[in-house]
Amino acid sequence: MFGSRRDGETVTCIACGEExxxxxxxxxxxxxxRWDRQDKSFEYLxxxxxxxxxxxxRDGLEATLAAAEAGETDRETFLRQYHELADDQT
Structure with missing residues (x-):
């Protein structure tokens, strides 16, 4: 049925890192x-x-994360880029 493909699957929370x-x-x-599911993978909280x-x-958060290359670059580069973008917005 509907939820059966998720039974037993675990995910990692992107905020706290817990499974x-x-x-x-x-x-x-x-x-x-989140409603357009074609060819998409999700992160979880x-x-x-x-x-x-x-x-x-959250106004503008998703755009800022995308511009900072969240999930597409290494952590150090992402954090640097995010910090620069956030500073520009203030």
Whole structure:
């Protein structure tokens, strides 16, 4: 049935790094279009991190993450680029 392909699958929360069952996680799409599923892979947030972050202002966050090459470059480069972009926005 619907959830059977997720049974037993675990994912890693992009906020805290903890592994959790896929059924207990929330999908996150850095491009802000989680409904278009064709040829797409998702990142995940555990329920706790999702609850803590979903109430924060996100205006422009996805665009900034994409511009900083989140998930496409190494951590040091991403953090440098993100910091520069965030400074430019203030």
């Amino acid at each position: 959790c069952p896929r059924a207990d996680a929330r999908e996150y799409d850095k491009h802000g279009d 555990c329920k706790t991190c999702f609850t803590e972050t979903c109430r924060q202002p």
